[in-house]
Amino acid sequence: MPTILEPVTRPVIRHQSQSHADLAPTFYVVCWNDPVNLMVYVTHVFMKIFGWNQQRAEKHMLEVHEQGKSVLIREGAEKAEFYVHQLRNHKLQATMEPAA
Amino acid sequence: MKLVKSSGPIWQYQLTPPEAALLEGLLKQFPFTALTPVTISRTDRSQASGERAKLLNESLAEHRRELQKLARLLLSPDKFQPQAKGVLMTLTAAEREGLLLVLNDIRVGCWQALGEPADIHAPPANEQHRGYQGLMDLTGYFESQLLPE
Numbered sequence: 001m002p003t004i005l006e007p008v009t010r011p012v013i014r015h016q017s018q019s020h021a022d023l024a025p026t027f028y029v030v031c032w033n034d035p036v037n038l039m040v041y042v043t044h045v046f047m048k049i050f051g052w053n054q055q056r057a058e059k060h061m062l063e064v065h066e067q068g069k070s071v072l073i074r075e076g077a078e079k080a081e082f083y084v085h086q087l088r089n090h091k092l093q094a095t096m097e098p099a100a
Numbered sequence: 101m102k103l104v105k106s107s108g109p110i111w112q113y114q115l116t117p118p119e120a121a122l123l124e125g126l127l128k129q130f131p132f133t134a135l136t137p138v139t140i141s142r143t144d145r146s147q148a149s150g151e152r153a154k155l156l157n158e159s160l161a162e163h164r165r166e167l168q169k170l171a172r173l174l175l176s177p178d179k180f181q182p183q184a185k186g187v188l189m190t191l192t193a194a195e196r197e198g199l200l201l202v203l204n205d206i207r208v209g210c211w212q213a214l215g216e217p218a219d220i221h222a223p224p225a226n227e228q229h230r231g232y233q234g235l236m237d238l239t240g241y242f243e244s245q246l247l248p249e
Contacts (some may be wrong), residue, residue, distance in 0.1 A: 029141075035220050036211040038240060040247045041204060048197075081152055084140055088156060089163045090201065092210040095141050096152075 025098060027080035032093040033064050045090045046072070049069045049083065074099055101245040113164045113245070120187035123242060130171040130202055132235060133209035135164055149230055167205055170198045200246055206237040 031042075039061055042048065046057035062069035072094075073083060087094035089092040101119050105112040115123065138160065140153040174195060181188045191199065211230035212216040231248060 034208075034211075034216075035218055036208055036236070037204070038243055039245075040244055041200070044200075076146075079188050081140070081156075085156060085159055088138060088160060091204050094183055095139065097141055 024076050026074055026076055027086070027096040028074050028099050029080050029083045030095050030097055031060070031064050031070050031072055031087060032095065033068045034093050039065060039094060042092065045087065045092060049086045049090070101241065103245075103248075104188070111191045111193065111196045113181075113189045113191075114183075114185070115187045115189055117186055120189070121193075122238060123176060123189075124180065126206060126235075126239065126242075127171045127175050127202065128208060131164060131170060131209065132206055133213045135161060136212040138211075164205070167198070167202050170195075171202050174199060174202070196246060200243060201238040202244075203243050207236050207243070210236045210239075 042061045042064065043054065044055045046052055046060055047054060050057075052060075060070045060072060073080075075083065077096075084096050089096045101115045101123075103111065104114045113215055127239070132199070135157075137157050140156050141149045174191075178190065179195070180190060182191065211217070214220075214229055214232050220236060224233055
């Protein structure tokens with residue numbers, strides 16, 4: 001009697017296509033040290049713009065002060081640009097740098 | 101200058117008459133310096149980055165004009181009330197934020213006008229520089245009094 005083999009169902013593996021957001025370049029929003037903005041002011045601005053608590057804002061402020069810069073956030077171009085505008089309106093030395 | 105009351109959105113500060121006169125003088129004469137063009141990136145030399153920098157500088161110029169209007173509004177008589185011991189300054193939370201922005205604009209603007217020195221207390225080269233340093237000290241004092249520790 002011939003053996004009837006059951007059909008084997010192989011899973012179809014589809015490569016997920018990346019969304020537009022995944023492919024879009026991202027930027028680091030960086031705050032650079034300067035000798036003029038008061039430390040308490042920088043902390044205040046970080047809390048105000050990013051909604052961070054005091055501890056997190058102070059951590060970034062100290063990074064700026066002690067290491068010369070701090071990466072504040074990584075975002076798509078539009079949002080990074082928005083944050084740089086906000087920080088610059090407060091006279092902080094902020095830039096957006098392409099993420100590698 | 102000291103904080104006397106902070107309840108809800110209202111902030112009240114007690115100023116001595118000389119402090120009030122100095123603060124009002126800063127608001128009346130704002131802005132003290134021209135805007136310095138800024139870059140938006142230290143590494144990105146693309147055309148898009150150049151366009152973003154242009155937009156940023158336009159936005160900063162508009163922001164400066166808004167601050168100038170705000171500085172005039174802060175001079176209204178209801179903000180500075182003479183009292184027996186000095187002057188009581190009453191601000192909403194938004195006005196307090198605005199005052200901080202005006203003061204820091206003056207402070208950073210003076211530093212930029214000085215050529216962005218690493219040592220902000222270096223001996224001034226001339227009378228104009230001495231004036232900028234004086235403004236930086238003054239605005240730094242008021243900022244530190246406005247902000248909680």
